[in-house]
Every structure is written in C-alpha cells, then in structure tokens.
Amino acid sequence: MTDYAEVIGDPISQSKSPAIHGFWIEKLGLDAKYRAHHVTAEGLADYLAARREDPDWCGCNVTMPHKQKVIPLINRLDNVAERVGAVNTVHRAKDGALVGRNTDVAGFLEPLRDHLARQHYFRMARVLGTGGAARAIVAGLDEAGFTIVLTGRDPEKAQALLNELSGGEHHVAPLSHFAEPTDFAFDDREGCCDLVINASPLGMRGQPPLAFDWSHAPPGSIAYDIVTDPVETDFLKSARETGFGTIDGLSMLIGQAAAAFVHFFGVEPPREFDTELRERLVA
Template sequence: MARSLLLRRCLSHRRAGRAIVREHYGRPVHRARHAALAGAGCPARGRRARLVTIYAEVIGDPIAQSKSPAIHTFWLEKLGLDAEYRAHHVTTDGLAEYIAARREDTEWRGCNVTMPHKQAVLALVDRLEPLAKRVGAVNTIHRAKDGKLVGRNTDVAGFLEPLQQRLRKQHYFRMARVLGTGGAARAIVAGLSAEGFTLVLAGRDPEKARELLDELAEGEHHTAPLAHFAKATDFAFDDREGCCDLVVNASPLGMRGQPPLAFDWSHAPPGSIAYDIVTDPVETDFLKSAREAGFETIDGLSMLIGQAAAAFTHFFGEEPPRGHDDELRARLMA
C-alpha cells in the first residue's frame, strides 16, 4: 500500500500505456525510461528526482499529426537511453523566439523542422552543412560540440534510402516525374539530380518549377503543369528495360484535410515505382491507384523513418536500432 501511494506521487499524471504528461507543460513528454522508473519506484526520501533530462523535439505548424515523437521514442526505448523526444507547436511569428530560447537550454540537443519552417530557419542557425545550403531547406537543427546550432538536411538521405538497392544497379536511363514544387520537392529534386535522373517537375506554376530546376538540378530537365497529369494520355512509351522510372508525389495533395492528387497512370512508363511522401494517411489514394494499375509502391513512412534515423544520431550520439523497422512501422500504423 505504501509503495503504491509512493508510485502515485511519483507518476501521478501517467496513464497506462501513455507518455508522462506534466501539467505545467500541457503537452506529452515522451520519456524513454518511464517504464523502468515506474518499476523502480521514486528515489529515496531526501533525494531529489531528476525531472529534467536531455531532449530533442519536432517543431511545426500544425504539429499534432507528427509521427516523429513515436519514431524517436521507439528508438530511445530500444537503446535504453535516458532522453526524451517531444512535439512542440511553433508558429511562424514565434519561430525566432523559439530558437533563441532553446539556445539557452543546455538540455536541448536539437529539433526536427517541418512545415512551414524549413526555409525560414536558414537565417536562424549559426552554420549550414553544404547539402542544406545547396537545397535551401533545413529539416534538422542540432547543437554541435562547440555550442553552435548547425542546420542540416536529412530529407535527401531519407528520401533516397528505400531506393538505394535499385540505385546501386547500372541503368541505361533514369527518369522521375516529381509532382509538387514546395520545400520537400527541393530535397527530392536535389537528391534525384545527383543520382543521374532526368526530371519532369510538375506544379501549379510551371515558372516556379523551372526556377527550382535551374537552381538545384544540373543537366536538361523539364517542367509541366500539374493538371497535365490528371488527364489520360495515349503516349507510346519506348522499351523501358534497363531503365529506372519514378513517379513521386512531393506535394501535400492527398494528405488528410487536403484535396486528392489527380494523376492518371497512363502517364507512367511500364515498370515505374510510385513513391508518395505523405504520411497521414500512409495508405493514400495515389498509392492505391498505382497498385491497381500494376505499379510497385513506396509509402511516406520509408522517407520519414530514413530522415529521422540520420537526425537521431546527431541528437543523441547513437545509431538508431534499425533492425526493428518492421516493429516500428507496425506501431506507427496501429
């Protein structure tokens, strides 16, 4: 009875199977070792519990839908690290204040950056890694050993990760139709261009698409209005044996709360791979229609987990335990 009371005092706001919630923060705090703490009870009387530990977080507007806390917390638990990963709502107007406050927080190890801040944070960090500077977008900020804030782009590595086995092969020709011209498209265009793909970049504004290609992609590439791909075509594709073809949704279309992406699969060469970076829902109409048309698919969790893995190492100094990816995906989709 005394032990039960002591545990309730120590973890008074914890519900079964949930992250610890601190009332004064008003948001969940994902703590990798809260289960172990519950089993061990509170520290002996006269000793202060260590309520603050190192942490990282994801910021954006909105942020409630982010799966990043679940991913990083899963890895922290597997490794038994005494660290936390949080989600923090940051508006555009509050971004500079957020960065300034975290600079002074010695427990903060960095953050992942999502919409709409990936470009705005460029001016708020102390230095940029070369890839982030080239892409013009930052999705990871971490505190270096010298205390400076470093802006990185792990979206490129995350996007390419599920394609690596294919990219190790030699191809006669590589082509990707990339749908969208926002921040995510910048990383995808830069990554695919470096891997030798000829690109067709489609957006509502073809001029914006052309500017993006001229900035980030070397070689001859093409643009098209996004609406072009909504209508069927009778184009006769040539022999695609030995080629690598991608169709990538790099836009928010198809995301929960957004209109669907209109794409007619007659525009995809035989043997194409359909890749959707949307993660909510994971099973998008774009991917469903691709499979119905006989194409292989890659979902947004693949990129999300890949980019998170690169960020995790910078935050916590450990490689994430990737041998548990199937278990992690099952948790994320539950």
Template sequence: MTSYAEVIGDPIAQSKSPTIHGFWIEKLGLEAAYRAHHVTSETLAAYLSERREDADWRGCNVTMPHKQAVAPLVDRIEPLAKRVGAINTVYRAADGALVGRNTDVAGFLEPLAGQLREQHYFRMARVLGTGGAARAVISGLAAEGFTLVVAGRDPDKARGLLDELTEGEHHTAPLSHFAEPTDFAFDDREGCCDLLVNASPLGMRGQPPLAFDWSHAPPGSIVYDIVTDPVETEFLKRARDAGFATIDGLAMLIGQAAAAFRYFFGEDAPREHDTELRELLTR
C-alpha cells in the same frame, strides 16, 4: 536532467516524430526524451535563443513553415542544406554551435538504395509538386543522375526550382497534363529506372485527391508517395492495382528521422525494429 530533442512547427500536433524517436530511445534504453513543441513564425527566434542556453537540449527537427526561416538563426549550415535551401534538422555541435542540416534528402533516397546501386541506361523521374517537400526530392534525384519532369499548377514555379536546384536538361509540365490520358508510346524500358513521385499534399487527409492517369507511367515504374496521412493513399492503391511497385511516405519519414537521431543522441537508430515501428505508426 535528461537530454532531449524536439520537433517544432506550426501546426505540430499531427507530427509522428515523437513516436518514432521515442520508440528508438526506449529500444536503446537511453536517458533521453523527444517531444513536439508548437513554435509559430513569431516565436521561432525566441525559441532557438532560449534553447541555446539549455545544456540538456540536443536539437530539433524543423517542419513547416520554418524550414527556410530557421536558416539565419543558426551558426552554420551544412552544404547539402544550403543547396536544397531548406533545413529540417538543427543540432548542437561539439563546439556549442547550432548547425542546420537537411536529412530529408537522405530519408527520401533511402528506400531507393537498391535501385540506385544498379547501373542504368537511363534514369527518369516524374515529380508531382513544387512545394517545400519537392526541393529535397528534386535535389536528391538530380544528384543521382535522374532526368526530371517536374509538374505543378504553375509550370513557371517548377522551372524556377529546376533552375535553382539542378544542372543539365530537365523539363516541366502543368500538373493537369497528368490528369488526362495520353497515347504516348513508351520505348523499350529495359535498363531504365523510372520513378513517379507525389511530392505534393494532394491525397493527404483533408486535401483533394491527386488526379493522375496511369497511361503516363512507363512500364516498370516505381511509384513513391511521400504523404504520411493516410499512409495508404488512394494514389498508392491505384498504383498497385495497375501493377506498379510502391513506396509509402513512412519510408521517407523514418529514414530522415534516423539520420537526425544520431546527431541528437550519438547513437544509430535501431532499424532492425522497423517492422514494429511501422505497425505502431499505423495504428
């Protein structure tokens, strides 16, 4: 039999994970497979129970709405996943135990590695969104020394996330605050690292656009949108038009998948083919 891994969620048909993992499996010539499997909240426990008994199953990526619900169904949870409060990867360890991990944080931070290796006088990130994806973004940036401003429709929810996931002085704002112009005079940003992240579903296909006035973005900011459908969001287009460097959602998606790939198949993803993979994902 062929070893295999899966991505589970509800819905799941839109997932790009089978394309990503399948591309790497083919490049490496592995006798393995990766597929999408529709799992509802009602069938999640039964799914994991059945896969425990399947010796060819190597694990699964976990997408919405199961990233928190899967926690009591695994045998161990690694520290980062505990801290974030979300599991996006379950794999079978050498002792047979099912282990829950979070690779979203690593995937999100990967395209920022160059900036994070530098020394900065000050790091600040404006994070727009308070849903499940924002948990990984907030946790990762706080650990890298960023002062955060988290904006959501409900500022109390934003404050709750900060209290749960971070230490130190961070701030909240209503999302509507960033939709209106500001005359705030930013100070000298030399030696600073400023980041603006859309961690909300706004701008995703079928969702309303993200209303953001660029007077809120400090000069030299890096603009990062984790939305993957479309990859070229209106938010990113406007950011480039305004002269900002941008990072799209495929960067995080590919990065988190690569971190999971080694746990599933025991090989490093062949990242030298990233350009070809991105072309495949955007056809």
C-alpha cells in the same frame, strides 16, 4: 538531467516524430526524451535563443513553416541544407554552434538505395508538386543522375525551382497534363529506372485527390508517395492495381528521422525494428 530533442512547427500536433524517436529511445534504453513543441514564426528566434542556453537540449527537427526561416538564426549549414535551401534538423556541434542540416534528401533516397546501386542506361523521375518537400526531392534526384519532369499547377514556379536547384537538362509540365489518359508508346525500358513521385499534399486526408492517369508511367515504374496520412493513398492503390511497385510516405519519414537521431543522441537508431515501428505509427 535528461538529454532531450524536439520537433518544432506551426501546427505541430500532427507530427509523428515523437512517436518515431520515442520508439528508438525506448528500444535503446537511453536516458533521453523527444517531444513536440509548438513554435510560431514570431517565436522562432526566442525559441532558439532559449535552447542555446539549455545544456540538456540536443537539437530539434524543423517542420513547416520554419524550414527556411530558421536559416538566418543558426550558425552554419551542412552542404546538403545549403544546396536545398531548407533545414529540417538543427543540432548543437561540439564547439557549441547550431548546425542546420537537411536529412529529407537522405530520407527520400533511402528506400531507393537498392535500385540506385544498379547500373542504368537512363533514369527518369516524374515529380508531382513544387512545394517545400519537392526541393529536397529534386536535389536528391538530380544528384542521383535522374532526368526530372517537374509538374505543378504553376509551370513557371516549377521552372524556377529547377533553375535554382539543378544544372541538368530537366523538363516542366503542368500538373493537369497527367490527369488525362495518353496513348504515348513508351520505348523499351529495359535497364532504365522510372519513378513517379507525389511530392504534393494532394491525396492527404482533408486535401483534394491527386489526379494521375497511369498511362503516363513507363512499364516498370515505381510509384512513391510522400503522404503519410493515410499511408495507403489512392495514388499508391491505383499504381499497385496497374502493376507498378510502390513506396509509401513512412519510408521517407522514418529514413529522415534516422539520420537526425544520430545527430541528436550520438547513436544509430535500431532499424531492425522498423516493422514494429510502422505498426505503431499506423495503429
């Protein structure tokens, strides 16, 4: 009898989760498996009903389009998942209940940990995108004390998302606003933390490019792209060429997987091998 966990979604063949969790299982020598399992919206309830009865099943990661649809099918949510309104990890608790968690918030914030440990006079994040990924990102940034400028094709959708997830004084702008150059004179950013985050699929392989002019970013900004295919996006390339720091999508992907791994298998993943893991993921 071998413990196992899964990632479920529709489609699912593109998921890097089996490679990540399988790498850690191998390094730790665990008697466990992690696999991808295709689950449609119509089959989601039956999938969870069957797994509840399987003593070897440790849980599953949940990807699109199930992150919200899974909520009424499980027993309870942790505080983060309840606030975000989306679940990306389900695991069995000691009492047998199925618990829904959102590790996307922790995964997104992980590569920013050193920056957030510092004192800042002001923190501002320009977040591009209003889809499912933006929910976790907005919630995490709000908790970390950022003023958020949320942009999307539909400003009303952006405002509704902010109203739902945050009580702070944030702002909305159309995505097109950032496509054209600006001559805005930014003030002294000493002691500030500025982020520009692509939380959209734009720039992903097979998707349209993301049009962002870096004159909209204050000096010292950090560009963060959650896209993982390709890892080196045009958004990050242009940011680096302009002199900004960058964080790629594998950082968030690995971070959220690490938080889930503990709930599945009860041990911390061996993060000292992150460089080797990254090489395997981009090979």
